[in-house]
Amino acid sequence: MSVYTTVTPEALEPWLARYDIGRLVALKGIAAGVTNTNYFVTTTQGRYVLTLFEALQLDELPFYLNLTHHLSRHGVAVAGPVADRTDQFASMLAGKPACLVHCLPGTDVSAPTPAQCAQVGAMLASMHIAGDTFPMSMPNPRGPHWWSVTAAAVYPFMAPADAALLRDELHLQNSHRYAYLPRGIIHADLFRDNVLFDGEQISGFIDFYYACNDLLLYDLAIAVNDWAMLADGDIDNERARAFIDAYRAVRPLQQAEIEAWPLMLRAAAIRFWVSRLYDLHLPAAGELTYAKDPAAFQHVLERHRQRTDFWL
């Protein structure tokens, strides 16, 4: 369920009058999504997605909305925001910060082909390059410090062997900081449910609300861990290779990145193992999220620890 805040056509029409996008024709709640309320909005001029932010505040939105605007201006396939007559991308609606973005065609894919992985890899590299000229910045709210603090909160809920594995891995990761690797704007959550495909053609990246400044290689590792993950948590070599090769064809990796890659894949697995453990064991009262399976990323981590072939 993802319509937490109800918007009626009567409430939307005066708000839509802020924009030059025609009159309201249809309004339909979107079932998918977890964090925010989303509606499809059809006007006499086009189709849009209305998002009402359930957690972010109005003054936190410019980074994310200016970023998607910037990326779309640079030819990256993203859902760009629509500006109102006062040149704002967001304003209050039904008591929540709200924005309109262009509606992308297509749907997300649950079992991507190597060809689809390659398209996402190439687009991610283009996004990293385009991010170079984006003037705003955002620290990563879910970086290594967050992993350690959050892990400490979930150890009591874990089987001793699993907690020992997490401690051991965090200890190793904390002794590597990679300050010398290329940094920039990263999506930080480019899972398959955050990319839409129109048939075989990539339509765009969505959901930039974890985007921040961090290591570009870390973003690649986050995406590869999900796009190449099989149902049993193992990694499909063909998909991983297709993703990485297409990425490198657009943004070649530096030698230092190639050397850091095995540990970066493990860092990316840690990030989502820990967040899923936290959501499972310590859901905040009233938090609008449901827990995904943490074991999938524990399994990914275990496989990376044993792996000798990293597709580079």
Ligand SMILES: Nc1ncnc2c1ncn2[C@@H]1O[C@H](COP(=O)(O)OP(=O)(O)OP(=O)(O)O)[C@@H](O)[C@H]1O
């Ligand atoms: N620009 C867009 N064009 C077409 N469909 C979109 C667009 N943005 C979102 N959607 C649809 O809305 C659904 C929910 O969006 P999204 O995943 O961003 O939800 P959320 O609740 O904001 O984020 P999350 O699921 O990460 O918590 C998507 O799965 C997709 O079907």
Ligand SMILES: N[C@@H](CCO)C(=O)O
């Ligand atoms: N993509 C995340 C959820 C949103 O951050 C996960 O699968 O755990």
